Amino acid sequence: MKDQIFKLIEKEEQRQKEMIGLIPSENVVSPEVSQVLSSCLSNKYSEGYAGRRYYEGSQIVDEIELLAIERVKKLFGVPYVNVQPYSGSPANMAIYFALMEPGDTLMGLKLAMGGHLTHGHPKVTGSGRFYNSVQYGLGKDARIDFSEVRKLAQEQKPKVIVAGNTAYPFELDFKKFREIADEVGAWLVADISHVTGLVIAGEHMSPVPYADVIMTTTHKTFRGPRGAMILVTERGLKRDQDLGQKIDSAIIPGLQGGPHNATTAAIAIAAAQAMTPEFKKYAQQIKKNAAVLAEALKARGLTLVGGGTENHLILIDLTPYGVGFGTQAAFALDVAGMYANRNTIPDEKGSPFYPSGLRIGTPLVTTRGMKEPEMEQIADWIYRAIEAVKEYQLPEDKKQVKAFLSKFRGEALQNKTLLAIREEVEELTKNFKLFCETT
Numbered sequence: 001m002k003d004q005i006f007k008l009i010e011k012e013e014q015r016q017k018e019m020i021g022l023i024p025s026e027n028v029v030s031p032e033v034s035q036v037l038s039s040c041l042s043n044k045y046s047e048g049y050a051g052r053r054y055y056e057g058s059q060i061v062d063e064i065e066l067l068a069i070e071r072v073k074k075l076f077g078v079p080y081v082n083v084q085p086y087s088g089s090p091a092n093m094a095i096y097f098a099l100m101e102p103g104d105t106l107m108g109l110k111l112a113m114g115g116h117l118t119h120g121h122p123k124v125t126g127s128g129r130f131y132n133s134v135q136y137g138l139g140k141d142a143r144i145d146f147s148e149v150r151k152l153a154q155e156q157k158p159k160v161i162v163a164g165n166t167a168y169p170f171e172l173d174f175k176k177f178r179e180i181a182d183e184v185g186a187w188l189v190a191d192i193s194h195v196t197g198l199v200i201a202g203e204h205m206s207p208v209p210y211a212d213v214i215m216t217t218t219h220k221t222f223r224g225p226r227g228a229m230i231l232v233t234e235r236g237l238k239r240d241q242d243l244g245q246k247i248d249s250a251i252i253p254g255l256q257g258g259p260h261n262a263t264t265a266a267i268a269i270a271a272a273q274a275m276t277p278e279f280k281k282y283a284q285q286i287k288k289n290a291a292v293l294a295e296a297l298k299a300r301g302l303t304l305v306g307g308g309t310e311n312h313l314i315l316i317d318l319t320p321y322g323v324g325f326g327t328q329a330a331f332a333l334d335v336a337g338m339y340a341n342r343n344t345i346p347d348e349k350g351s352p353f354y355p356s357g358l359r360i361g362t363p364l365v366t367t368r369g370m371k372e373p374e375m376e377q378i379a380d381w382i383y384r385a386i387e388a389v390k391e392y393q394l395p396e397d398k399k400q401v402k403a404f405l406s407k408f409r410g411e412a413l414q415n416k417t418l419l420a421i422r423e424e425v426e427e428l429t430k431n432f433k434l435f436c437e438t439t
C-alpha cells in the first residue's frame, strides 16, 4: 500500500500548482535538480574533502564535489569555494567560527529592519549569544544608514561586518561597506542568499570585488537545492592565505559531519544552469516583474516600504490598515490562493508576532513563466484580498488576540470575495507549469 507520505506529497504538489507563491525566498527547482536530489548519492557517507575522506568508496563523490566547486568558482570568478554547508544558517556560523573568537564583535543589520537571525540577532540566536553583537539599522528613507554603520563601526571596532538582507527591497552597496570595513580593519562578509541569481546575471552589484567572504543559500534566486556555499574572494585570500583552509575546517570538523552529496551534485547542476543565457533572462524578468508589481500595488493605494523595489522583493506597509495587520493580510491572501509572509517593517509599531508588513517577491512566479500582465493581475488580487478583511482589527488587549484570530480565520475561510479570487487564481495557474522550461 502506498505510504501516506506519498499522498501528502501529491497534495502539496497540487497546492503549489494551483496557488501563487509570493514568498521571496522560495523558488521551484528544475526537473534535473529534482532528479539529482532523489538519486543514489544520498546513500553515501563521505566526511572530509576530495582526496582526503574518512570513508572509502568516495572516488565518485570526490569528482562530483570538485566539479561543483569548479563550476561555482567560474560562475562568480572567485578562487575558493566550499559547497558543503547544510544550509545558510550553519554556513554563516562557519564563517564566524573561521574569522572570530567567541566574544569578538559582530556587526549586522537588525532583524526587524530586514537583516537575518544569523546576522547577530541578540539573545536567542547563536550569532547573538557567542559574539558581541552590535546592529545597525535603516534611515528615514528605509535604506541602510551608512553614517550610522560608520559611527557604530568606529565605536565598536567589529571583527566582522555582515552586509546581507532578507527583507530589504534595495540594492546592497558593498563598496560602501568595504570602505567602512577598511577604516576599522574588519572582515567584510556578504550574505547574498536572496540576490545570488541577480548578482550572477549582473542585475545586482556584485560583492566579489569588495567582500572577503561571501555566503549564499542555493535554494532562493540561485534556483538550486536547499543548501549553501561559501566563497572566498581574491581579496580575502590576499589578507589571509589560509582563509580557505580555515573555512574548510570550520565546516568539518568545526560544525558539520558528512556532506549531503545529492545536494552537492544538484548545486553543480544549478550552477551550470545559471551560466546559460536563459538564466540571465530569468533574473532580468524577476526584477521587471517586481517593479511592475510594486507600481501596480501603489496605483491601487497600497504603501510600500521605501516606496518601491530595486530587487526581487517588496515590503508592503499595512499600517494604514491598522498596526499588526500583517497577520490578517497574509491569511486572507492564503485563502485567496496566494501565499506570502507577514513581516516586520522598519520602526514597527506592532509586535514581531503580529507585525504590520507583508513581504512578497517574484522569483517563484517568474520561474513559472509569469510576466508583466500577470503581475498587474496579482496586484489587483492582493489589493482586493486585503480590502476584503480590513474591518478585522487586532485587539489591543493581548488576552483577546487568540479568540479574535480564531473568529477572523473562521470567517475569512467563508469570505465570498476571497473565495471568488481563489477561483480566478486557479484559472490562471492552470496555464503555468511549476517550472517553465523557457525560464
Ligand SMILES: Cc1ncc(COP(=O)(O)O)c(C=O)c1O
Residues within 6 Å of the ligand: 025, 087, 088, 089, 090, 092, 116, 118, 164, 165, 166, 191, 192, 193, 194, 217, 227, 228
Ligand atoms: C540572508 C539570509 N541568510 C541566511 C539565511 C538562512 O538560510 P537557511 O534558512 O537555509 O538556514 C536566510 C534564509 O532565509 C537568508 O535570507
